Amino acid sequence: MEERDYDLFDALKKRPDKEPDVDFSNEIRQKLQKTHLKKTTRFSIATILTVPVTLAVLLFVFMIGTGQSFELKNAAQLTTEWEKDLTIIVCIFLMLALSSFILFVYFKGLTKGRLVYMTFSLSFFAWIGNLVYAEHRNIDETIVQPSYSESYDYKSKRDNIDEIQQKQDSYLMKTNEGGIK
Amino acid sequence: MKNPYEYLLSGMGFVFIDLNAFGLPDILPDFIGYLLFAYGIHLLPSFHNLKRWSKNFAIILMIMSFFVELYQWLGYQILGEIGVQFMQFLFIVFMYWVFQLLLHIHNNKPLEAKTFKTYQKFMAFMLCGFVIQAFSINFDASMRGNVHFIGSLFQLLSSLLFINLCRTCNEYFKKIKENKVHSLE
Numbered sequence: 001m002e003e004r005d006y007d008l009f010d011a012l013k014k015r016p017d018k019e020p021d022v023d024f025s026n027e028i029r030q031k032l033q034k035t036h037l038k039k040t041t042r043f044s045i046a047t048i049l050t051v052p053v054t055l056a057v058l059l060f061v062f063m064i065g066t067g068q069s070f071e072l073k074n075a076a077q078l079t080t081e082w083e084k085d086l087t088i089i090v091c092i093f094l095m096l097a098l099s100s101f102i103l104f105v106y107f108k109g110l111t112k113g114r115l116v117y118m119t120f121s122l123s124f125f126a127w128i129g130n131l132v133y134a135e136h137r138n139i140d141e142t143i144v145q146p147s148y149s150e151s152y153d154y155k156s157k158r159d160n161i162d163e164i165q166q167k168q169d170s171y172l173m174k175t176n177e178g179g180i181k
Numbered sequence: 182m183k184n185p186y187e188y189l190l191s192g193m194g195f196v197f198i199d200l201n202a203f204g205l206p207d208i209l210p211d212f213i214g215y216l217l218f219a220y221g222i223h224l225l226p227s228f229h230n231l232k233r234w235s236k237n238f239a240i241i242l243m244i245m246s247f248f249v250e251l252y253q254w255l256g257y258q259i260l261g262e263i264g265v266q267f268m269q270f271l272f273i274v275f276m277y278w279v280f281q282l283l284l285h286i287h288n289n290k291p292l293e294a295k296t297f298k299t300y301q302k303f304m305a306f307m308l309c310g311f312v313i314q315a316f317s318i319n320f321d322a323s324m325r326g327n328v329h330f331i332g333s334l335f336q337l338l339s340s341l342l343f344i345n346l347c348r349t350c351n352e353y354f355k356k357i358k359e360n361k362v363h364s365l366e
């Protein structure tokens with residue numbers, strides 16, 4: 001059997017003039033083209049994007065127009081709880097996307113050009129964006145609590161505490177007097 | 182003639198390694214590393230504009246790193262951790278110019294393929310490490326350290342690749358030198 005296979009292989013090798021069935025391949029090509037055309041006409045990106053967006057816009061207009069609002073307090077609470085996880089997921093996603101873009105550009109073998117400068121600028125903007133976001137969230141305040149900071153107004157706080165104490169004292173005095181009477 | 186690759190190698194070592202143990206300031210300060218880089222680039226055999234630019238860039242970085250690291254001696258931070266990270270980014274840009282110069286010098290030489298491969302890996306890993314470290318600020322405190330460590334691992338790998346390239350270039354340079362001496366004899 002093995003010898004026969006080899007013989008067949010050699011015979012096929014020796015006949016490069018023998019082309020595959022042209023009509024058959026043409027048929028397949030036409031079919032593929034037709035199906036591709038149908039697919040593009042039925043499910044293009046434009047329709048996929050526009051249909052839900054228009055629905056959302058209509059819903060929003062309806063909500064505004066009728067003055068109704070959905071009661072989604074529990075959902076809102078859940079979203080605030082999930083917000084932290086979501087930001088981490090978005091962070092990881094952006095990080096991976098940017099890293100894969102950098103890897104793609106350099107492993108493609110580019111030394112100059114727009115894409116190389118884009119990797120530098122994007123990584124720089126990512127750094128700046130992260131710094132701005134961290135500043136906005138004030139993450140460091142929760143971790144490091146300084147014993148003394150210049151920005152903290154100790155004097156006004158002290159005055160406030162004194163005022164509250166005075167009020168309490170006067171209230172106690174009044175109640176005591178009322179009790180005596 | 183002095184070997185330029187030795188200076189580049191030691192420059193990389195000075196810039197990348199921070200030895201500030203026992204409360205002492207950094208024994209291998211970055212500005213000396215940039216000075217070595219500038220001298221190494223000065224010794225490289227080329228008359229291209231890239232050489233002038235990268236040498237000037239190294240001198241600018243030397244001055245900047247001196248001011249950023251000044252807090253180790255004075256105890257006063259000018260920009261803090263942000264300054265250190267900004268210097269890291271500038272260092273990556275500087276290394277891009279150094280690699281452009283090396284690719285120009287090693288053009289049509291046996292070192293070209295190795296230089297190009299090192300350039301690809303070095304730039305990719307270094308920028309990825311920078312991006313990972315940049316994003317690590319906004320992670321949870323539990324994850325932050327680990328993510329930062331992964332970023333530093335990438336950068337360590339890229340610096341090792343550069344050191345490896347410098348070593349091979351060093352050997353090649355020595356061979357050429359020996360051949361020249363023999364031919365003179």
